[in-house]
Amino acid sequence: MRALVVGGTGMLGQAVTAHWLERGAAVLAVGSDRVDLTRPDTGERAIADFAPELVVNCAAFTRVDDCESEPELAMAINGTGVGDLARATSAAGAKLIHISTDYVFDGESAEPYDEAAAVNPRSVYGESKLEGERQTLRFPRNLVLRTSWLFGPGGGSFAATIVRLLADGGQPLRVVADQHGCPTYAPYLAATIWELAAADATGVLHYCNREATTWHGFALAIVRAVGREVEIEAISTEEMPRPAERPAHSVLSVERIERLLGHPVEPWQRGLESYLEQVR
Ligand SMILES: NC(=O)c1ccc[n+]([C@@H]2O[C@H](COP(=O)([O-])OP(=O)(O)OC[C@H]3O[C@@H](n4cnc5c(N)ncnc54)[C@H](OP(=O)(O)O)[C@@H]3O)[C@@H](O)[C@H]2O)c1
Numbered sequence: 444m445r446a447l448v449v450g451g452t453g454m455l456g457q458a459v460t461a462h463w464l465e466r467g468a469a470v471l472a473v474g475s476d477r478v479d480l481t482r483p484d485t486g487e488r489a490i491a492d493f494a495p496e497l498v499v500n501c502a503a504f505t506r507v508d509d510c511e512s513e514p515e516l517a518m519a520i521n522g523t524g525v526g527d528l529a530r531a532t533s534a535a536g537a538k539l540i541h542i543s544t545d546y547v548f549d550g551e552s553a554e555p556y557d558e559a560a561a562v563n564p565r566s567v568y569g570e571s572k573l574e575g576e577r578q579t580l581r582f583p584r585n586l587v588l589r590t591s592w593l594f595g596p597g598g599g600s601f602a603a604t605i606v607r608l609l610a611d612g613g614q615p616l617r618v619v620a621d622q623h624g625c626p627t628y629a630p631y632l633a634a635t636i637w638e639l640a641a642a643d644a645t646g647v648l649h650y651c652n653r654e655a656t657t658w659h660g661f662a663l664a665i666v667r668a669v670g671r672e673v674e675i676e677a678i679s680t681e682e683m684p685r686p687a688e689r690p691a692h693s694v695l696s697v698e699r700i701e702r703l704l705g706h707p708v709e710p711w712q713r714g715l716e717s718y719l720e721q722v723r
Pocket residue numbers: 449450451452453454455456473474475476478479480481500501502503504505520542543544545572590591592593594598599
C-alpha cells in the first residue's frame with residue numbers, strides 16, 4: 444500500500460504515519476509546506492510524484508475559534524481545498540479517506556448521532572468541514588470518517604492542556620460540564636483507518652472511543668490517572684464563552700463501524716493510560 448498522508452505533521456497525521464509504517468506501507472507524510480490545501484497545484488504535484496493508491500487527509504484548519512474570524516481561510520482549507528484534493532486523487536485513480544468531525548451536528552439530540560442523522564453545523568469550522576465532506580463524497584470510492592475529541596502524542600488537545608496545567612502547579616481548574624462527547628485516542632483512530640482502508644470502506648462512518656463523558660469527566664479522569672489531587676470546578680458553557688459555538692451533545696454512534704470492523708471500539712481510558720505513559 445502506498446499512502447500519501449496530507450497533514451502528516453499534525454497529531455493524527457503523525458499517528459497515521461507511525462502506524463502505517465509499522466504495518467509495512469510506503470508512506471509519504473506531508474505538512475502544509477509541501478501540500479498546501481489552498482494551492483491545488485501542490486497536491487496535484489505530490490500525487491503525481493508519489494503515485495499513491497490512497498490519500499489520507501488529516502489536514503485541517505483546526506483552531507475552531509479562529510475559524511470564526513477567518514471564515515474564508517477555513518473554507519479554503521477545510522472545504523474547497525478538500526475538493527481540489529479529492530479531484531486530484533480521483534484523477535490519479537486513487538481513493539481519499541477524509542477525516543471529519545462531530546461539529547457538523549448541532550448537538551441538540553440527546554441520542555448518539557448515526558451516519559444518517561441530519562447535519563446542522565453551528566460554527567464556521569463545522570460548516571467548512573461539512574463542505575469538505577460533500578466534496579469528498581462526490582467520488583464514490585471515497586470515505587469520510589467523522590471523529591471527536593481527539594487526543595494523542597505530538598499535538599495540542601484538551602488532554603495536553605490539562606497535563607500541562609497540572610505540571611505547572613495544579614491550580615484549581617474550571618472545566619465545562621455540560622458538553623457531552625467521546626474522547627478518541629489518535630493512535631486507535633490511526634489503526635482503524637488502516638482497517639477501513641483494507642476493507643475498502645466507502646461513504647460516511649463514525650469512529651470515537653467509548654463511552655461518552657463531559658469535558659469535566661474527562662479532566663477528572665486525567666487528574667486521577669496522573670495521581671494528583673486538584674480541585675476541578677464544574678462550570679457551564681455560559682460561564683466560559685468562546686467565539687465558536689460547541690455542540691452540547693455530540694456523541695457519535697459507533698454501531699455501524701463496530702459491525703463493519705467486527706470488534707468493539709476501544710475505551711478512551713485505555714488510550715489515556717498509553718498517552719500519559721508517553722508524555723509523563
Ligand atoms: N483535534 C480534534 O479534537 C478533532 C476532533 C474531530 C475531528 N478532528 C479532525 O481530525 C483531523 C486531524 O486533526 P488534528 O487535531 O490531528 O489536527 P492538527 O494537529 O491541528 O494538525 C493539522 C494539520 O493540518 C495541516 N494544515 C494546516 N493548514 C493546512 C493547509 N493550508 N494545507 C495543508 N495542510 C494544512 C497542518 O500542517 P502544518 O503543521 O505543516 O502547517 C497539520 O499537519 C482534522 O481533519 C480535524 O478536523 C479533530
